[in-house]
Amino acid sequence: MARPDERRQSVAVNVGGIHVGGGHPIVVQSMTNTDTADVSGTVEQVARLHRAGSELVRITVDRDEAAAAVPHIREKLLARGVDVPLVGDFHYIGHTLLRTHPACAEALAKYRINPGNVGFRAKRDAQFSQLIELALRHGKPVRIGVNWGSLDQELLTRLMDENNLSDNPRSAAEVMREAIIQSALLSAQRAEEIGLGRDRIILSTKVSDVQNLIAVYRDLAARSDYALHLGLTEAGMGSKGIVASSAALGILLQQGIGDTIRISLTPEPDGDRTLEVKVAQELLQTMGFRQFVPVVAACPGCGRTTSSTFQVLAKEIEEHLSSSMPVWRDIYPGVENLSVAVMGCIVNGPGESKHADIGISLPGTGETPAAPVFIEGKKVATLRGSDVADQFKTMVAEYIEKRFG
Numbered sequence: 001m002a003r004p005d006e007r008r009q010s011v012a013v014n015v016g017g018i019h020v021g022g023g024h025p026i027v028v029q030s031m032t033n034t035d036t037a038d039v040s041g042t043v044e045q046v047a048r049l050h051r052a053g054s055e056l057v058r059i060t061v062d063r064d065e066a067a068a069a070v071p072h073i074r075e076k077l078l079a080r081g082v083d084v085p086l087v088g089d090f091h092y093i094g095h096t097l098l099r100t101h102p103a104c105a106e107a108l109a110k111y112r113i114n115p116g117n118v119g120f121r122a123k124r125d126a127q128f129s130q131l132i133e134l135a136l137r138h139g140k141p142v143r144i145g146v147n148w149g150s151l152d153q154e155l156l157t158r159l160m161d162e163n164n165l166s167d168n169p170r171s172a173a174e175v176m177r178e179a180i181i182q183s184a185l186l187s188a189q190r191a192e193e194i195g196l197g198r199d200r201i202i203l204s205t206k207v208s209d210v211q212n213l214i215a216v217y218r219d220l221a222a223r224s225d226y227a228l229h230l231g232l233t234e235a236g237m238g239s240k241g242i243v244a245s246s247a248a249l250g251i252l253l254q255q256g257i258g259d260t261i262r263i264s265l266t267p268e269p270d271g272d273r274t275l276e277v278k279v280a281q282e283l284l285q286t287m288g289f290r291q292f293v294p295v296v297a298a299c300p301g302c303g304r305t306t307s308s309t310f311q312v313l314a315k316e317i318e319e320h321l322s323s324s325m326p327v328w329r330d331i332y333p334g335v336e337n338l339s340v341a342v343m344g345c346i347v348n349g350p351g352e353s354k355h356a357d358i359g360i361s362l363p364g365t366g367e368t369p370a371a372p373v374f375i376e377g378k379k380v381a382t383l384r385g386s387d388v389a390d391q392f393k394t395m396v397a398e399y400i401e402k403r404f405g
Contacts, residue, residue, distance in 0.1 A: 007256040010227045011198045013141050016085025016109030018055050020202060020260045021227030025290050026253070027260035028280045029056035029229075031089070033273060036066035036073070043076045045273060050084040051326055052274035053281050053292055056260070058087040058112060061094070067101035074107040085109030087143070091117040091150075095130035098138075105138045110202075112143045115187040116150040124152075128187065132194045141200040142191065146183045147233055148176065148207045155179050155186075177216045180205045181223065188226060201226055202260070206233035210248040221257045230258040237266040246283050253287060294321045294338035297352055297359075304364040305344035313362070313389045314342040317396065332404035340396060341374075350374070358399050360392045375399060 012022025020027050030049045034042045036059050046057045061067050074086060088108040090097065095118070098105045111131065119127035135142050156179040163175050170178075184203045191201055203226045205216045213232055221228060232248045235241035245263045252258050261284070263276040281292040298314035299305070317340055328335045341356035343349030345364025353359025353374040360383070362371045371383040373395060383391045 007258075008221055008225075008228075010225050010259055011201075013199055013202055013227045015056060015087070015141055015202075018085055018109075020229075022259075024259075026258060026284055027055050028053055028277060028284070029058065029087070029260055029262050030054040030273070030277050030280075031058040031262065031264075032060070033267070034059075036060050036062075037069050039069050039072050039076065042069070042073050043080070046073070046077060046084065046086070047080060047082045048274055049277055050082050052277040054084065054274075054277045056085050056087055056109070058089050058262075061088040061090055061097055061104065061108075063093075064097065064101070067097040067104040070101070070104040071107040087112055090114075090131070092119075094118065095127045095134065098131065098134045102138075105134060105140070108140065110141050110143060111135055112145050113187075114145050114147060114150055115183050116146065116152045121154075125190075128190065129194055132191045132196050135200070136195055141202065142196065143202040143204060143229055144184055144187045144191070145204040145206065145229070146180050146187075148180055148212075149233070151176075151179055152183050155183055173212060177212060177219065180207070180216055181220050184220065185224060188224070198226065202229050203227070204229035204231065206231050208232060208234040210244055213248045214251050217252050217257055218255070227259040228257060229260050229262070231262040231264050233264055235264045235266070237268065241265040242279050245279065249283060250287060253284075253289065291336045293325050293336055294340060296321065297339065297341045297343075297356060299344045299348060299352070301344060304347065306365045307344075307362075309389065310342055310344035310362045313360075313392065316389070317342060317393065320393070328400075328404075332400060335400060335404045338400065338404075342392075357403075358396055360388075362388070 010021035012024060013020045018027055032042055032045045034045050036042050042059060049057050061070060086108050087110045089112045091114055094113065113131050115128065118124055118131060159175050159179050163169050184205050188201050188203060192198065205220055207213050207216060230249050230252055232245045235245045249261055261280050263279045265276045267273055284290040285292050296314060296318040298310065301311065339356040341353045341359030343352050343361045346367055349361025350372060353361050354377045358375050360371050360373050363369050369384060371388050372379050373381045373383060373392065
């Protein structure tokens with residue numbers, strides 16, 4: 001199993017001041033779902049995503065109005081103090097948009113190119129070359145992002161034909177994965193031939209099936225040292241999308257594969273777009289690769305905890321810590337490493353509380369109405385009364401100030 005210091009060695013890529021690959025911390029990114037031509041709406045969503053912890057934010061650039069809006073979006077974000085690198089997502093006419101809107105090309109920190117959608121037949125190579133030349137002109141890195149939903153059909157057909165003639169034919173799924181990998185590697189090779197360095201290329205090979213995603217990235221990682229962007233495309237909505245993405249990316253990350261990740265969740269209607277950022281952070285934090293917010297340990301509850309006090313307190317503490325982090329990162333360096341325990345009865349309560357930096361063991365059903373509090377393994381107080389929750393929250397605030405202030 002790969003520890004955080006045993007990751008696959010890849011070439012580092014500087015994306016607007018954020019380093020992807022080369023042993024740097026795994027980067028969390030997200031994507032807006034606003035119409036990019038809507039400057040105010042896009043600025044607002046980018047700001048929310050960044051505040052939630054997204055270190056790169058991708059926006060769709062699909063037509064002239066969207067391209068014209070990009071520099072204004074960047075300007076308004078900077079005016080709000082939001083200095084997050086923007087990634088432009090281009091399909092079909094990216095070469096035209098970047099050429100005719102140089103301010104857009106300059107405002108973006110990276111271009112995302114899908115080799116299956118840059119052009120068709122005779123135009124494909126020419127338009128791909130134009131995109132790479134524009135990246136060189138503006139000094140920008142690119143992500144060559146292959147997606148099995150828009151795979152180069154000529155390449156796939158050729159590999160399928162070759163496979164049919166083989167003495168030891170592979171399965172259709174294996175040929176599909178090979179086509180995805182070849183599309184990425186051949187495109188990267190062409191970009192290098194044009195002059196784009198390996199330190200300006202990131203690859204992704206996305207599919208929506210967990211096992212195929214794991215297989216394709218394992219093979220890609222073994223065949224190259226490019227920085228890799230991980231993501232299960234079209235993961236789905238709610239728990240399905242969260243579980244599928246976490247299962248696939250968790251296995252790859254544990255094997256040392258992956259330099260930046262995006263959790264591609266379908267939001268509920270009018271849902272919170274920042275959920276994909278929170279899931280990405282929680283995945284990396286749970287696996288021990290990065291620490292973003294303090295950890296709140298809470299028991300699951302059982303017949304010993306018929307009171308909901310510990311549930312309410314755990315929720316309040318977690319929400320308070322999470323919502324405070326954007327400010328606390330500056331005034332309390334290291335606070336993201338804090339651990340808090342909110343336990344519901346005597347069975348595991350005192351022990352779990354001792355393991356946390358600060359913890360409380362609330363009385364379970366039928367237990368004495370007293371709540372011991374432990375700080376750094378030592379019992380420091382026993383709280384009683386109807387305002388135990390408020391007393392503990394005050395102690396947490398005082399501990400944070402004392403330790404990190």
